Amino acid sequence: MGKYMQSNLGKDETVLYEAKVSWAMLVPHIILMLVFIGFITIIIAIVRNITTELGFTNKKLLGKRGLIRTIVMDAPLNKINNVLVTSGLWGKICNFGTVAVTTSSGSYMFKAISRPNEFRAALMNQIDQFDDDRVKKQAEEMARAMKQ
Numbered sequence: 114m115g116k117y118m119q120s121n122l123g124k125d126e127t128v129l130y131e132a133k134v135s136w137a138m139l140v141p142h143i144i145l146m147l148v149f150i151g152f153i154t155i156i157i158a159i160v161r162n163i164t165t166e167l168g169f170t171n172k173k174l175l176g177k178r179g180l181i182r183t184i185v186m187d188a189p190l191n192k193i194n195n196v197l198v199t200s201g202l203w204g205k206i207c208n209f210g211t212v213a214v215t216t217s218s219g220s221y222m223f224k225a226i227s228r229p230n231e232f233r234a235a236l237m238n239q240i241d242q243f244d245d246d247r248v249k250k251q252a253e254e255m256a257r258a259m260k261q
Contacts, residue, residue: 116166117166117175117177117185118131118166118168118170118175121175121187122170123170123172123173125171125172126170126171126172126173127170127171128168128169128170129168129169129170129171129235129239130168130169130232130235130236130239131166131167131168132167132168132212132223132226132227132228132229132232133226133227133228134161134162134165134209134224134225134226134227135207135208135209135225135226135227136162137203137207137208137209137225138158138162138203138207138209138224138225139155139158139159139162140203140207141203142154142155142158143155160180161178161179161224161225162225164177164178164179164180164183165177165178165223165224165225165226166178167212167223167226167232169190169235169236169239171239171242171243172189172190172243173187173188173189173190174186174187174188174189174190174193174214174216174236175187176214176221176223178223184221186214186216186221188214188216188217188218190239190240190243190244191240191243191244191247192216192217192218193214193215193216193236193240194215194216194217195213195214195215196212196213196214196215196233196236196237197212197213197214197215198210198211198212198213198229198230198232198233199211199213200229204225208227208228209225209226209227209228209229210225210226210229210230211223211224211225211226211229212226212229212232212233
């Protein structure tokens with residue numbers, strides 16, 4: 114589990130899924146290393162790979178990317194509006210893509226996520242489960258209040 118996710122868990126939260134950044138996205142940069150500019154681009158790609166974290170708990174979605182200019186996302190599951198997955202030809206071959214999450218407060222993009230469709234499906238299932246649990250909890254509280 115990433116350091117950011119581990120340090121930002123709330124009360125009664127457990128990490129259910131943590132996305133990984135695909136190392137296959139480095140292949141074009143390795144090819145470019147034959148030209149001098151590839152050395153620069155591969156360093157940037159490696160730093161992006163190491164500094165990206167994305168995952169969700171039973172209550173919220175957590176994400177962080179960047180080393181110097183850090184972008185952090187911490188969104189409750191019930192505030193997520195949309196999860197979009199895009200991938201090009203190389204992404205389809207190596208099973209990685211960009212995961213774009215739209216919340217009530219903004220949009221966040223995480224590039225080169227391994228198995229992005231699996232991540233999206235697991236996240237959508239957890240959002241449904243979170244909503245079901247919330248409705249059940251409200252019903253139990255109402256029933257308890259009516260007994261008194």
